[in-house]
Amino acid sequence: MKSLGNFSIRHKRSNFKKILLYFVVIALFVFILNIFAVPLRSGFNFVFSPITNLFWKAGGSSSSLLGSLLNLGNFSSQNQQLEIKNQELLEQISYLQSIVSANQAQSNVSMSCQEDKFKLKMVQVQGFSRSDVITINVGSEDGILVNMPVITQQKALLGSVSKVFNNYSEVTLISSAKSNGVDSKILCILDSQDENKKCPETDGIVKGKGGLKIYFDLVPISETLNKDDILITSGLDGIFPKNLLIGKITSIIKNDQKPYQQANVDPFFDIKLNNFFVITNYKK
Amino acid sequence: MQINHLIIILLSFIFASLQVGFLPNYSFFGAVPNLVFVLFFLVIFFSNEKYGLYQALYSLFFGILIDMFSNPYKFIGVYLILFLIMGFALKKLQRFFFSSFDRFPLDQFIFLFLFFCAIFEFTQFEFLLSNIFWLTIACSFVFSLLGFYIFKSKYAKEI
DSSP states (O other): OHHHHHHHHHHHHHHHHHHHHHHHHHHHHHHHHHHTHHHHHHHHHHHHHHHHHHHHHHHHHHHHHHHHHHTGGGHHHHHHHHHHHHHHHHHHHHHHHHHHHHHHHHHHHHHIIIIITOOEEEEEEEEEEETTEEEESOOGGGTOOTTOEEEOTTOBEEEEEEEEOSSOEEEEETTOTTSOOEEEEEOOOOOSSOTTOOOOOOEEEEEEEETTEEEEEEEETTSOOOTTOEEEEOSTTSSSOTTOEEEEEEEEEOOTTSSEEEEEEEESOOTTOSEEEEESSOOO | OHHHHHHHHHHHHHHHHIIIIIGGGGOBTTBOOOHHHHHHHHHHHTSOSSOOHHHHHHHHHHHHHHHHHSOOSSSTTHHHHHHHHHHHHHHHHHHHTOOSSOSSOHHHHHHHHHHHHHHHHHHHOSSTTSHHHHHHHHHHHHHHHHHHHHHHHHTTTTO
16 A cells, blocks of 8 residues: 555656646747747748738738629719719818918918928738737838837828837737827818808827727717717827828717717728838837 | 648648738628637647647647737747647546547537637737627637538548
């Protein structure tokens, strides 16, 4: 019996030693991996970026083709809506043209502040790293730094650079639940029918819900939010320049028990586009 | 047998590239199936009953792949360790639920897949129990069912 007991204890000890050895080997392996983390990830990206890029382009073009095929039935009604919208916009243009001359000098100054000082670097999407995080084909070798804003060709805000590697970077979209939020305000659109209309000065923070969805938060309950209001960056956060397009309000969520109201927002950025721009000289 | 390993390794690279590059264009309300995890689960589930060298090497390989392709953390090795633990736990649970009638029953597969997929997705997102969390699990589950029948018919005895 004694010898059986000794054997059992010895067996347990050797098992324990084995498990301990496994742990040490794995810990050592992970430690070595982390020492070479940056070159490893950059190397991995260097090898796989052409493939993921190819898949990204193929996915984008095939999904838009599929989307247009699925929407074939809605084309006539969409066309009618667009015609009406077009007429409204033409009317707005004619009104705006009348006030352009008065504001031209002022707008030129503000436009030059907003546009001319920005250095833009065109980047291409390589794919999604994970939910609401994309990888782009430029890295620290191209002068990219963390927190640099990324925009679309139409000046719609996409997000900011969150991780930088040698030859690629990760961009956290504004729709990511992990993003810090974007200080934003409602864009004032002058109304041709109502010349006395005052622009609301509603500020809030656009936050991400994940899954390419965003919402407008921390808007005082006393402020008026309307469906189809357009949100732009206010520039108060110091990360994003002001007057970048964010999205359009689709629905308002009010709860009298809360001091703030929220609104669901349809973002303007289209992730299926291939080219985006990093603002390389705004980071404060 | 060697060819099977090669096919799985090749498939894993293709799936990882598809997951990162192609599938986000077809996201289902923002959710994208995690094909690499699905393949990892299938490989471990349909391998020999005990957690041995092959299973450990596969766990290491898939873990590193996820660490490289879609790691939300600065630290490399989170998924390597997670997959080693999950692989070990999966084989233990499989032995616990062992049925002599069917080595790879569907109900066992469904239960274990949903359980481990939830753990995996929990480490990927911070918005646990949100719509995207459940949708991602559902999308992965659809692909896993497809893989279940393919693996059951072809690879169950060989890996």
